[in-house]
Amino acid sequence: GAGVSQSPSNKVTEKGKDVELRCDPISGHTALYWYRQRLGQGLEFLIYFQGNSAPDKSGLPSDRFSAERTGESVSTLTIQRTQQEDSAVYLCASGVVDEAFFGQGTRLTVV
Amino acid sequence: GENVEQHPSTLSVQEGDSAVIKCTYSDSASNYFPWYKQELGKGPQLIIDIRSNVGEKKDQRIAVTLNKTAKHFSLHITETQPEDSAVYFCAAGGSARQLTFGSGTQLTVLP
Numbered sequence: 222g223a224g225v226s227q228s229p230s231n232k233v234t235e236k237g238k239d240v241e242l243r244c245d246p247i248s249g250h251t252a253l254y255w256y257r258q259r260l261g262q263g264l265e266f267l268i269y270f271q272g273n274s275a276p277d278k279s280g281l282p283s284d285r286f287s288a289e290r291t292g293e294s295v296s297t298l299t300i301q302r303t304q305q306e307d308s309a310v311y312l313c314a315s316g317v318v319d320e321a322f323f324g325q326g327t328r329l330t331v332v
Numbered sequence: 333g334e335n336v337e338q339h340p341s342t343l344s345v346q347e348g349d350s351a352v353i354k355c356t357y358s359d360s361a362s363n364y365f366p367w368y369k370q371e372l373g374k375g376p377q378l379i380i381d382i383r384s385n386v387g388e389k390k391d392q393r394i395a396v397t398l399n400k401t402a403k404h405f406s407l408h409i410t411e412t413q414p415e416d417s418a419v420y421f422c423a424a425g426g427s428a429r430q431l432t433f434g435s436g437t438q439l440t441v442l443p
Contacts, residue, residue, distance in 0.1 A: 252428070263434065312375055319427075320381070321378070323375035
């Protein structure tokens with residue numbers, strides 16, 4: 222079956238604009254994660270959804286970042302008023318309870 | 333929260349030799365420890381994982397060991413091949429919580 226799908230694969234935006242990144246998880250996966258990876262760096266946790274539980278938003282770096290998930294389906298990560306330091310690859314993963322299977326990521330470049 | 337430290341940050345081995353990457357974690361509640369391989373321009377790929385009720389797990393040339401008392405776990409790759417060259421990340425989590433990642437190890441297998 223299909224893996225985790227993220228779109229767009231690349232996004233270039235002007236500083237100050239809002240962007241929306243999409244993640245389609247593997248069907249049946251109750252857990253969904255968003256991570257940020259700056260060039261040559263590790264994975265920085267942003268937000269975690271697990272079933273109908275309240276999401277763990279403890280990794281969101283500022284109130285410009287938000288994420289939603291529709292049931293156990295699609296998730297969108299929104300970054301408002303983008304800044305140059307938001308440039309990174311945004312990775313989505315899904316799994317059942319503890320596992321995380323990653324998509325290919327969205328490379329965001331803020332110019 | 334959880335803190336995961338990973339060593340070394342870079343590792344070069346000759347083809348056919350073994351490679352060992354080590355991680356320590358801080359939260360005794362963590363009970364799930366996956367390892368990921370990330371090739372350039374791709375998302376991390378889950379290669380092996382271990383839960384805290386097991387001390388060792390093997391899958392062909394890859395093995396992971398866990399010492400829950402000391403809070404450390406290691407990845408062992410035997411008979412390394414050039415295609416093993418990549419960045420490897422350890423992580424700790426479990427019990428339907430978010431995964432915390434180590435900072436990564438760049439493994440280079442020299443032909």
